[in-house]
Amino acid sequence: MTLHVINKTPSNLPLYHRMLNGLSAGDGILLIEDAVYAGLSAHQALFEGLPIDIKLGALEADIQARGLTHRLSPTFTLVNDKAFVQLSCEHDKVVSWY
Amino acid sequence: MKFSLVIHASPFSAQTSSTAYRYAKCLLDEGHQIFRIFYYGDGVLVANQQITPPQDESNLLTAWQALAEEHALDLVVCIAAAVKRGILDENEAKRYEKPNANLASGFELSGLGQLAEAIAVSDRVVTFGS
Amino acid sequence: MSAKKSILIINQSAPYGSSNGRESLDLALTCSIFEMPVSLLFVGDGLYQLINNQSPEQLQMKKHEAMLSALPMYDIDQIYVTAEDLSENDLTENDLAMPVTLIQRDVIASLIQQNDSVLTF
Numbered sequence: 001m002t003l004h005v006i007n008k009t010p011s012n013l014p015l016y017h018r019m020l021n022g023l024s025a026g027d028g029i030l031l032i033e034d035a036v037y038a039g040l041s042a043h044q045a046l047f048e049g050l051p052i053d054i055k056l057g058a059l060e061a062d063i064q065a066r067g068l069t070h071r072l073s074p075t076f077t078l079v080n081d082k083a084f085v086q087l088s089c090e091h092d093k094v095v096s097w098y
Numbered sequence: 099m100k101f102s103l104v105i106h107a108s109p110f111s112a113q114t115s116s117t118a119y120r121y122a123k124c125l126l127d128e129g130h131q132i133f134r135i136f137y138y139g140d141g142v143l144v145a146n147q148q149i150t151p152p153q154d155e156s157n158l159l160t161a162w163q164a165l166a167e168e169h170a171l172d173l174v175v176c177i178a179a180a181v182k183r184g185i186l187d188e189n190e191a192k193r194y195e196k197p198n199a200n201l202a203s204g205f206e207l208s209g210l211g212q213l214a215e216a217i218a219v220s221d222r223v224v225t226f227g228s
Numbered sequence: 229m230s231a232k233k234s235i236l237i238i239n240q241s242a243p244y245g246s247s248n249g250r251e252s253l254d255l256a257l258t259c260s261i262f263e264m265p266v267s268l269l270f271v272g273d274g275l276y277q278l279i280n281n282q283s284p285e286q287l288q289m290k291k292h293e294a295m296l297s298a299l300p301m302y303d304i305d306q307i308y309v310t311a312e313d314l315s316e317n318d319l320t321e322n323d324l325a326m327p328v329t330l331i332q333r334d335v336i337a338s339l340i341q342q343n344d345s346v347l348t349f
Contacts, residue, residue, distance in 0.1 A: 002340055007114060007227075014272050018240060024337045033113045061120070081124040088222055089099050089130075095238075095346045098114070098227035104347065106251075139251055179251070210258040218233050218264060223345050 003091035007033040102216035107228035108140035118226035147202035236343035239274035252349035267306035
């Protein structure tokens with residue numbers, strides 16, 4: 001199980017496609033920094049068709065900073081720094097897409 | 099758990115370097131061990147002791163130094179990437195006949211072998227890229 | 229050093245325009261010196277690192293292709309490229325500076341799974 005951490009806006013589509021290509025069942029995706037905009041409802045088509053057990057999260061501090069608290073798609077869980085650390089432990093490895 | 103971090107991002111032009119700091123601090127708060135933090139590429143720029151941010155901006159350099167002191171962190175700066183960018187310790191300043199060293203205290207210059215070792219011995223390696 | 233951990237380095241940056249490619253190969257060679265099994269995946273823009281006949285003389289930059297040619301000497305022979313990236317760029321294996329293992333894009337997930345540590349550049 002891998003935690004995939006991505007930090008670029010969804011306009012970097014090829015980066016998202018590479019990350020999604022690298023997913024296996026049970027993996028997690030965490031949006032951080034500018035990637036949190038991919039958590040807007042308008043971008044959810046990106047994440048359609050993923051295996052059902054892929055967990056989607058977005059880093060709370062980045063969501064709040066960018067005014068997205070009430071705009072985050074319900075498919076994403078808010079992840080605070082502590083939960084980021086916890087996710088890093090629960091998965092076998094962390095892969096950063098940037 | 100034993101973590102190592104690799105930081106590629108410039109502390110000035112990207113948010114990533116400060117995300118890495120928050121992550122490192124949280125790891126320690128949660129009782130995890132940080133084996134090593136390796137600064138590579140533009141990430142090395144944070145180790146310049148001359149960094150002087152405006153007063154209303156946070157100072158990542160002093161933040162890392164304080165964290166390192168509190169937790170005896172091993173902050174390793176890639177020597178090739180650093181020297182190229184004008185970040186020199188006493189030895190390198192002498193070697194290249196530069197008037198002064200500017201590597202901030204708490205950091206050390208070393209080679210990529212330190213990163214290879216960190217990858218080999220850590221339970222998790224987390225990359226912070228720009 | 230403890231048991232040998234395998235490392236996958238994912239290259240997704242084009243050469244010359246940024247230093248990511250060089251930094252990644254430097255790390256690959258170093259890990260190999262430490263006898264860690266290294267695999268390299270060149271994907272997306274990373275594929276461009278492998279295009280042959282590079283002549284950066286006018287740029288006064290080091291030839292990326294020359295650095296790649298060091299890989300076999302360090303016993304790094306797990307070098308992966310996706311067939312999709314080649315065809316989307318109208319390139320074939322004949323355009324590449326070195327022999328690679330062609331994989332389908334959907335194999336990337338298992339490469340990530342199989343390796344102990346994955347670094348991206």
